[in-house]
Amino acid sequence: MPISRRTLLTSAAGAATVIPLSAATTPGRGPLPADPFTLGVASGDPSPDGFVLWTRLAVTPLAADGLGGMPYRAVPVAWELAADERFRRVIRRGVTAARPDRAHSVHVELDGLAPGREFFYRFHAERHTSPTGRTRTAPARWSRPATLAMAFASCSQYEHGYFTAYRRLAEDEPELILHLGDYQYEYAPDTYNIPGGNPRDHEGPETVTLANYRQRHAQYKTDQDLQAAHAVAPWAVVWDDHETENNWADEVPEQPDPNFLARRAAAFQAYWENMPLRRSSIPNGIDMLLYRRLHWGRLATFHMLDTRQYRDDQGCGDGYKDCAAAADPARSITGAEQEAWLLDGFRRSTARWDVLGQQVFFGQRDNNSGPQKVLSMDSWDGYQGSRDRITRGWVDAGVRNPVVLTGDVHAHWADELKLDWNDPTSKTVGTELVCSSITSGGNGADVASGNHTWAAWNPHLRFYNNQRGYVRTRITGETLTADFVVLPYVTEAGAPAHTRASFVIEDRVPGLHTVADNPTPSPSLRTTAPEDQGAETVRQETERP
Incomplete structure (x- = not known):
C-alpha cells in the first residue's frame, strides 16, 4: 500500500545505532515479544551529501530500567533509504546493531548522496517494520538555493499540555527544523505545575x-505529535538546561x-542516544x-551553539538582578574555545544569512523602568562581555545578515540588536527571533x-505574545520572513x-518590518523551486569545530 504524505504525519517510527558489535555482547535467544518501533524515527544534521538516520528499539518504552523492555542482547536492524515514499527506488540499504549499552538506539550516518x-527511510527488526520518515540533504556547498523553509521550536514540558504544536509544525512540511533546547524536563511528577493542574504526568x-x-526521553518520544514532527524533516538540535537540570552552568x-x-554524564549519554546526532557528538x-x-x-x-556546558556560573545567585558581575568582560556564556570558533565562522562566512541557533535571550531586557538596570543573569544580559565580543565580531567581519534564534522564555518575542545598549537610538546591527514554548507554562494568553x-x-523589543507555538520562516536571497x-x-x-x-528582515537591512497579522493557517512551506547549482558541487559534511 502506498505511503502518503498524510501517513507520514500520523504515524510513528523507530531507530538504531551504527556501533560495531563487541565481543562481550552475548546474543540472546527468542524473537522480540512486540513491535520495537514505539519511539518513532528521526533524521538530523543534513550536509550536502548525507545526514543521520535515527531510531531506538523499545517494546515497553516506559520500563523503569530505561531499557525499553528489550532483551539484553544486540538486535540486528536493517535500514533502507529510497528516492520515493513507496521504496520502489531503494538507493542505499544496510544492517547495523542496536546494542543494550546504547539503549538499543541506532544512528546511521550516511554520506556520498x-x-x-x-x-x-525506514527500519526493520525481525518481523517488524518502522513507519517511514522523510529527510533531505542540504544543497551543494557553493550553490545558491532560491529558498529554505525552516521552522524552530523549544520548551516542550510533557506535563503542561499536549504536543499539538509539533503536529501543526509537521503539517507545514518544513525542509529543516531547529530545536533550541528544553526538549524534555527533568522534574518528578506533580512538581512543576501550571494553574488548574497538569493535564498529564511524568x-x-x-x-x-x-x-x-x-x-524520560522514551516517554516524550512516545508522543505521536512529536513523532510526526521528527518524521517530516531533518532536525538540528541543541540543548538548554532541562535536558540535564534546571539552570545548571558547566560543572555547577x-x-x-x-x-x-x-x-551530567548520564544526561549527556541519554541525550545522544535519543537524538539524530553524528558520531562526533558521542x-x-x-x-x-x-x-x-x-x-x-x-x-x-547555521551556527548551532551550546550556552550551558562552558558558561561561567550565573552571577549574583541567578534571577533578575542589578549585578556587577554581569558586566565583567572576563565572564563567558560560550567559553573561549567556542567563542573563537564562532568568530572565525563569521570571518569565513560567504552566506547570505548567518543564523545563530541558541538557547537564551540575546538582546537586553531591562525589567526596571528607572535608571537602574535589572537584568536576567541566566541570559546573555548576565554575560555582557560575551555578547559584546560576538556582536562586534559579526560587525567587524562584515556578516551580511546576522540573525539570532532563541528559545527558553516560553513566549514569542522579536527584537532588534544593538552595539550600544545604553543608547536606544543607536544603530541596529542584528535581529533576534524568539520562539514560544510548545507547552511549557500551559495555555498562556494572547497579548492584544x-x-x-x-x-x-x-524600544528595541518589537513584539511579544504569551501563547504557545513555534516560529515558521521562509528564507530567500532578499528576505527572511518569520511567522x-x-x-x-x-x-x-x-x-x-x-x-x-x-x-520581514530585508537583505542588508537589520531590523524588523511588520507584516499584517494573518489569523488563518498558512499553506505548506515546502517548495519545489530548483536551486541554482552555481559553482561546482563540493562534497562536504556538516562542519565541526
Whole structure:
C-alpha cells in the first residue's frame, strides 16, 4: 500500500545505532515479544551529501530500567533509504546493531548522496517494520538555493499540555527544523505545575540516573505529535538546561549536589542516544561536543551553539538582578574555545544569512523602568562581555545578515540588536527571533497589543505574545520572513494554529518590518523551486569545530 504524505504525519517510527558489535555482547535467544518501533524515527544534521538516520528499539518504552523492555542482547536492524515514499527506488540499504549499552538506539550516518534531494527511510527488526520518515540533504556547498523553509521550536514540558504544536509544525512540511533546547524536563511528577493542574504526568522520579533519563526521553518520544514532527524533516538540535537540570552552568548544579557530574554524564549519554546526532557528538564522560555549523548552500549558515556546558556560573545567585558581575568582560556564556570558533565562522562566512541557533535571550531586557538596570543573569544580559565580543565580531567581519534564534522564555518575542545598549537610538546591527514554548507554562494568553510592558523603556523589543507555538520562516536571497504561530490552548489536544504576527528582515537591512497579522493557517512551506547549482558541487559534511 502506498505511503502518503498524510501517513507520514500520523504515524510513528523507530531507530538504531551504527556501533560495531563487541565481543562481550552475548546474543540472546527468542524473537522480540512486540513491535520495537514505539519511539518513532528521526533524521538530523543534513550536509550536502548525507545526514543521520535515527531510531531506538523499545517494546515497553516506559520500563523503569530505561531499557525499553528489550532483551539484553544486540538486535540486528536493517535500514533502507529510497528516492520515493513507496521504496520502489531503494538507493542505499544496510544492517547495523542496536546494542543494550546504547539503549538499543541506532544512528546511521550516511554520506556520498546527491545534494539538495529528498529521501525516504525506514527500519526493520525481525518481523517488524518502522513507519517511514522523510529527510533531505542540504544543497551543494557553493550553490545558491532560491529558498529554505525552516521552522524552530523549544520548551516542550510533557506535563503542561499536549504536543499539538509539533503536529501543526509537521503539517507545514518544513525542509529543516531547529530545536533550541528544553526538549524534555527533568522534574518528578506533580512538581512543576501550571494553574488548574497538569493535564498529564511524568513517569518515574526526577531524572538523576541514566535509567531515569532514558525512561524520560522514551516517554516524550512516545508522543505521536512529536513523532510526526521528527518524521517530516531533518532536525538540528541543541540543548538548554532541562535536558540535564534546571539552570545548571558547566560543572555547577542549581543546588549543591556532590553527584552532579555523574548526573551530567548520564544526561549527556541519554541525550545522544535519543537524538539524530553524528558520531562526533558521542559523549566522553561529562563532555559532549554539541556546537557545530550547518550550511544550506550559500543561502544560510547555521551556527548551532551550546550556552550551558562552558558558561561561567550565573552571577549574583541567578534571577533578575542589578549585578556587577554581569558586566565583567572576563565572564563567558560560550567559553573561549567556542567563542573563537564562532568568530572565525563569521570571518569565513560567504552566506547570505548567518543564523545563530541558541538557547537564551540575546538582546537586553531591562525589567526596571528607572535608571537602574535589572537584568536576567541566566541570559546573555548576565554575560555582557560575551555578547559584546560576538556582536562586534559579526560587525567587524562584515556578516551580511546576522540573525539570532532563541528559545527558553516560553513566549514569542522579536527584537532588534544593538552595539550600544545604553543608547536606544543607536544603530541596529542584528535581529533576534524568539520562539514560544510548545507547552511549557500551559495555555498562556494572547497579548492584544503585541507588546510587553517592558517595551516602553526597551524600544528595541518589537513584539511579544504569551501563547504557545513555534516560529515558521521562509528564507530567500532578499528576505527572511518569520511567522509567529500560536495555539489558543494546549491543555487539551487538537488545537488549531494560526499566525499571530509576521515580520520581514530585508537583505542588508537589520531590523524588523511588520507584516499584517494573518489569523488563518498558512499553506505548506515546502517548495519545489530548483536551486541554482552555481559553482561546482563540493562534497562536504556538516562542519565541526
